[in-house]
Amino acid sequence: MKDRAVSEAVVRRLLKYYRVLNILDNKGVDRISSGQLGKRTGFTASQIRQDLNYFGGFGQQGYGYHIKTLKNEISSIFGLDRKYSMVVIGAGNIGQALAGYPNFSIRGFNISAIFDNNPAIIGKHLNNILVRDISELKDFAKENCVDIGIIATPAGTTEMVAAQLKEAGIKSILNFSPYDLFMEGIIVENINLIDSLYTLGFKMKNGNRFKKSAESEGIND
Amino acid sequence: MKDRAVSEAVVRRLLKYYRVLNILDNKGVDRISSGQLGKRTGFTASQIRQDLNYFGGFGQQGYGYHIKTLKNEISSIFGLDRKYSMVVIGAGNIGQALAGYPNFSIRGFNISAIFDNNPAIIGKHLNNILVRDISELKDFAKENCVDIGIIATPAGTTEMVAAQLKEAGIKSILNFSPYDLFMEGIIVENINLIDSLYTLGFKMKNGNRFKKSAESEGIND
DNA sequence: TAGATTGTTAATCGATTAACAATC
């Protein structure tokens, strides 16, 4: 039951469950059944039970799931019960936007520094975060136990920047360049905005041919 | 063979094929087999032939695929042989970054206006794009045949903004808020940065348990 | 022609759904 490998799909669904659990918990709701959670998220009750049982039996027959408990279990599975230190590489448009984006630090993902190679901006602050010289990356990462590097540099620099992040001992990368990055020995999430626009283009032209995935009755409120 | 519904996975793979084809075309390469394309993208030759045959028989036995032809076919499938007009809602950090992001307009996705409700910023220009009052959205969208609305507003406004975009006759939405949007009658792509960070968290903690998907030997250069 | 490689059908694999005994 436990310790089986899980797919990307399972991970994404767990995050949806987690979001619903938080909303309900904030509303003071105590318990939920897989059926109710299914209605909220658009997945089947059966799939939800399967997903949760990759990690453990968090429910109780006849009762369902205790929301606070399940929330904490998922939180712990994802490692959300701690803080993460991040650095942004590239103090351009995207780097600046991320520095000012409040939703990261709220959730414990803090940007501790921004790095660039442009002397005109090095030494300045963006939203109280110092812009440092890229040459200081390695020392800074070691001293500050940086977990995540965010790549927000112009096209053509991605591989080189990724190599520097790996060299600095950073464990994972959030990559915003429209270049699909794969690198041995470091975890990568690619956020490819161009692909997202192209996908919209596809759906606008081929809407009818597209296999819809689960749609909830609204998991937010 | 044709007209079958395709899954999100197929769409994402087609985009990878398209990227490789562009690179090879720029290098002056004429033809490629499904086997070679497989090596470049990390998918099996069989899967590539299956994917392409959802849309038509673009290859030739004994030869493979003519790169320019296949590139144009995919381009046409995705509707990339035309320009798109986009508006950004929200002139905050993300909105500003998008306005200055060169990779959209290069590929024919142009931001024609930014909308906000803050009088302090309405009337200003961001990267030569005028910030307009949100109340002008509907008229502007109709007059300028806006295709895509990008939501870059603070948390809590997403549903309302999406409704306004739909009301303005806009066909699709790129949503940057950490709120999963579903809305009848309008196409939505959610870019959930929080989910991406959480997924990194999961992989850092459970790396070994994660089912890896196809990794190429490097599709870029 | 012979070799290569497609398009397509059949086989396999994995993921989702259904069923149900266990039990709170």
Added chain:
DNA sequence: TAGATTGTTAATCGATTAACAATC
């Protein structure tokens, strides 16, 4: 206890891979 709902196994469905005749 009776009803509800889990955890888990079995059945189904869909997607990926393999095989191969067609043919350039």
